[in-house]
Amino acid sequence: MYIPKDNLNENREEIKSFIEQNGFAVMVSQMENKLWATHLPLQLSTNEKGEDILVGHIAKANPQWKYFEDEPEVLTI
Template identity: 40%
Template sequence: MYTPEIYKDEDPESVRAFLKENSFGILINQTHGKLCATHIPIELEVNADGKEILQGHISKLNPQAEGFAENDQVLAVFSGAHGYISSSWYDHENVPTWNYIAVHVYGRIRIVDYDTSVEQLKKLVDKYEAGSENPVRVEDLSVKTMREARGIFGFAIEIDEIQATKKLSQNRDDHNYKNIISELEKTENPQSVALAKEMSKCRK
């Protein structure tokens, strides 16, 4: 991912927090000479060796999985808040741009066994049911319902490289920076408001 130095996020804690908060990603690989992509939850976890990995699952009917055996190299893409930045928000002439936060994770994928897949499902469901009034637990599902878990491939991705971009108008002075935040908030667009919030965190 092309990222000018000023926009690189090289803080491991920041990247880790981003991946945990924006875990619905795009898994990309090459299958039979063709690029394939699937939009799925991909969770940052720590394996038995204490090493950070990405894990998730895809349907066994998804032809993308056929490519994992011939080439285990994959790319997982995660996106965060983003929005249009009008040059009318500056106190000088300049070009419009787009602010955004994104992380690319490169690694090697392997399919895990059924029991591990179920353990991954338990963690995933527990994470997203935590705020539910009547939380669902995988352990409480019937044998009949759990047969559907036979239709997925659980996977683990060993991370080789992480590239993180946080393009938040870092090249602007305080006056223009604060004005961009104000204008983003005025749009009342959820993405733009979220972007303004991220910018506020970066420069008090």
């Protein structure tokens, strides 16, 4: 994503704080060659490599989760 220099924030602590205070997002992925978007709660966490990751929950009744194995990439807004 293009971010103009004046709007670019590289301060990791400010970014983490923003995510923690705004833990709601839209997750977009592909299902059968169509885009699918779901609103969901997110939390900032750390994986086993020490990298920041977003962790969320999607309802089992939502069919979007069934496609993650074949299409694991998502866009979180």
